[in-house]
Amino acid sequence: MKESPRSNAEQSGSTPESALGTRDRIVRAASVLMQRQGYDGTGIKQIAQEADATLGSLYHFFPGGKQELATAAIDHGNREFVEALNASLDGAEDPARALAEFALGLADRLAESDWVDGCPISTTALGSVGRLPDVQSAAAQAFAHWRGLVSGALVKAGIARAEADELAHTVISTLEGAELAAQVSASRVPLEMAAKHLAQLVDAHR
Amino acid sequence: MKESPRSNAEQSGSTPESALGTRDRIVRAASVLMQRQGYDGTGIKQIAQEADATLGSLYHFFPGGKQELATAAIDHGNREFVEALNASLDGAEDPARALAEFALGLADRLAESDWVDGCPISTTALGSVGRLPDVQSAAAQAFAHWRGLVSGALVKAGIARAEADELAHTVISTLEGAELAAQVSASRVPLEMAAKHLAQLVDAHR
DNA sequence: GTCTATAATAGGATAGAC
DNA sequence: GTCTATCCTATTATAGAC
Numbered sequence A, B: 001m002k003e004s005p006r007s008n009a010e011q012s013g014s015t016p017e018s019a020l021g022t023r024d025r026i027v028r029a030a031s032v033l034m035q036r037q038g039y040d041g042t043g044i045k046q047i048a049q050e051a052d053a054t055l056g057s058l059y060h061f062f063p064g065g066k067q068e069l070a071t072a073a074i075d076h077g078n079r080e081f082v083e084a085l086n087a088s089l090d091g092a093e094d095p096a097r098a099l100a101e102f103a104l105g106l107a108d109r110l111a112e113s114d115w116v117d118g119c120p121i122s123t124t125a126l127g128s129v130g131r132l133p134d135v136q137s138a139a140a141q142a143f144a145h146w147r148g149l150v151s152g153a154l155v156k157a158g159i160a161r162a163e164a165d166e167l168a169h170t171v172i173s174t175l176e177g178a179e180l181a182a183q184v185s186a187s188r189v190p191l192e193m194a195a196k197h198l199a200q201l202v203d204a205h206r
Numbered sequence C: 001g002t003c004t005a006t007a008a009t010a011g012g013a014t015a016g017a018c
Numbered sequence D: 001g002t003c004t005a006t007c008c009t010a011t012t013a014t015a016g017a018c
Helices: A022-037 A044-050 A055-061 A065-089 A095-112 A122-128 A133-156 A161-185 A189-203 B022-037 B044-050 B055-061 B065-089 B095-112 B122-128 B133-156 B161-185 B189-203
Strands: none
Touching (some): A044 A065, A065 A122, A065 A133, A095 A189, A122 B161, A133 B161, A161 A189, B022 B055, B022 B122, B095 B133, B122 B133, B161 B189
C-alpha cells in the first residue's frame, strides 16, 4: 500500500491534466507524443516538458528510462482503446453494425485531429519490432486483448468460438490498416470501406 | 541526358550491391533501414555506412538531406511492392485466390526475416503523418497505386469498376494491418486469416 | 564525385542539492 | 519527489581539399 494523495478522480474520462499525479501526466504525455511521432521521434525532454514535469521526476518514476516509459505508454494506449471498443460492443446485439459504427467513429476522431490521432499504439509498436522487446511484447499483448474483445462479441451473437477467433484477427487487422491508410492519405475513405466490408464479412458468418 | 556509366543491369531482380551506382546503393540502404527502424530511428551516417558511401556522396545526390532521401526510399519501396503485387496478380484468372496466395507470400517473407521485413513503406509512412509532407505524400501515392493494381485485377475478373475500387481499399488496408499485426505478434496467423477472409470477401462480390 | 574534418545542436541519462 | 546542472555521445548538415 502506497500512501498516495489521490482523493481526486483519476479515471481516463475527462480528468484535467492539472489534477493528475506526476506519474500519470508523464505517461499520458508519452502516450500522445509517441502515438504521433513514434518512439525514436519523441524525446525524453519533450515528454517531461509536455507533462509539466522535470527530468528528475521522470527518472524517479521510470528508472528504466525511455524504454520503460514507452512500455507504460503502450499500456495506457491499450486501456484507452479497450474502453472505446467496449463502449461500442458491450450492449450491441448486432456486432456487424457495431463494428461498422466503431470504424466510422475512428474516422471522425481522425478527421477532427487533422489525421494525427490514429491508433494509440501502432506507430510505437511498428517501430519496436525486433529492437525493443519489452515495448513490442506490450503491443502484442494489447492486440491480443483487442481480438479477445471482438471475438467475445461475435460469440455472443451466435458465431462459433473458433470462427469468431479467426474473424477477430481480420477485424483488428483491417481496422489497423484502414486507420493507417486513412492517416497517410488524409482521407476517411479507407475507414468507410473497412466499415462496410467488415460488416459484410461478419454477416456472412452467421 | 546524363552520361552515366551504366552498362550493368540495374533491375531490382538480384543485382549485387557492388554493381550498383552510388546513388542506388544509398537509396536501397535507406529503404531497408527505414523499413525496419523508421525515419527517426535511422541515421544519415548509418545509411552512408551501410551503402559503402561517404557523407559527401550522400549529400551530393540528396542535397535536400534526410527528408529527400526518405522520399526516394519510399519511392523505391513502392516499386518493390508493385513488382511483387504484379507478379501475383498479372496472369491470375481468380483474383481471390491470387490475393490469398500473395498474403501467404508476405507471411513467408516475414517469418524468414524474423519478422522485420514487413511493408517497405508503412513504418516510415506512419511516422511521417503531419510532420514530413513530402514523405507522407509519396507514401499516399504509393498506397493509391497499389489500390489501382488490385482494382484492375478485380475488374478483369468481372467485378464492376466502382465495386472493385471499394474492395481494393479494404484489400490493401487489411494486408497492411495484418502485416503489422504479424510483425508485432511474431506470428503468421494474422496474415493467414487475412488471406482466408479477403478471398471470401472478393468471392462474395462476383 | 568522393573524401575528411568539423561545426552546431540535441539526444539519453546521471548527480547531488533541496 | 522535485529541481538544476552537467556529462557524454550522437545527430544532421556543411566546408573545402582532392
